[in-house]
Each structure stands twice: as C-alpha cells, then as structure tokens.
Amino acid sequence: MNLLRQVYRNPFVEIVLLCAVLVQIISGLKLFRINRSIAKSNFEQLHIWTGLYLAVFFIIHVSAVLGGRFLLHLDTNFYFGVAGLNAFPSNIFFIPYYALAIISFFGHVASVHSKKMKRTIFGLTANRQAEIIFVFGIPFAVLIFYGLTNHFRGIDIPEAYN
C-alpha cells in the first residue's frame, strides 16, 4: 500500500480516480435502470446486478475512506480497511460487504467478456471463458480474506481503529 500510494494518492491521479468512480456510479445507476427490464440471459442479469452492487459499494466505501481521512483524521491504511473484519459483531456486516464487492467485480468483468468476446480460446466458448473469470473471483476473495484476517495468527489492530 505504501508503494502504490505514491501513485494513487498523488493528488492529480487521485482526483482522476475519484472522478472515474463518480462517473461509474452515475452511469452505472442509469444503466441499471435502463437495462433492468431487458436483461434476459444469465450474464445479462449478472451484469446489471453486479453493476448495481458496485455502484452502492463505491458510494459507501469511498465515503468511508474520505470520511476516515478528512473527518476522523485517521490514516486510512491497512488497519482502517480490516478493523471491521477482525471484530465481532462488525464482521457480520463486513464479510458479505467486501466479499460481494470482490465477487461483483469479477462477475462484472465476466459479463462484459461474455458480451464482447467473439473468439474461442483453447476450444472454450466466450461464455465458458466468462464463467471461468467469474468463478475465479471466489478463491480470489477467500485468499484476500485470509490475508486481511490472518486466521491463524490474528492481526493486532491499533486502538485508534477499534
């Protein structure tokens, strides 16, 4: 995070990133409304529902990060991100909240892939490729959760984040 912050927390890059997120939220909510009644196939359905979840997630997530930084004056570091995951009962909210965000991200990419991809790869149809992308999101989310909770050793969260 310290390394990547040099890029995404650069004021210019961060403003572009946050504007992109805002555009995603606004266009995503609009597209959800337009496509809701015309989405037929499984991937079309997955596309609109993961898009809706990502839009709502972005609103909550980015408000929390900016609120933590500018209102609570916290360093919104790793501990900020994982404090809720490592405490009961807040983890009842944070586990599905983050898991659905990661899985929605893969589901969203998979839906676009199934729509745009025209070629088979190693004999796999575009739909099968998309299924693989989507399913890959599940072990990926489990791996991230392992890193964020470190189930066997536990994580010492500094008091300020509790």
Ligand code: HEM
């Ligand atoms: C387990 C899941 C996640 C955790 C624990 C997490 C945690 C965090 C933390 C701690 C920050 C603050 C970064 C900083 O101050 O340097 C942050 C920012 C952010 N996150 Fe996440 N995040 C998660 C998932 C996601 C997902 C799935 C997305 C997008 C699809 C996302 C998009 C963002 C964005 C756009 C920011 C704002 C970056 C900025 O302020 O420049 N996050 N997240």
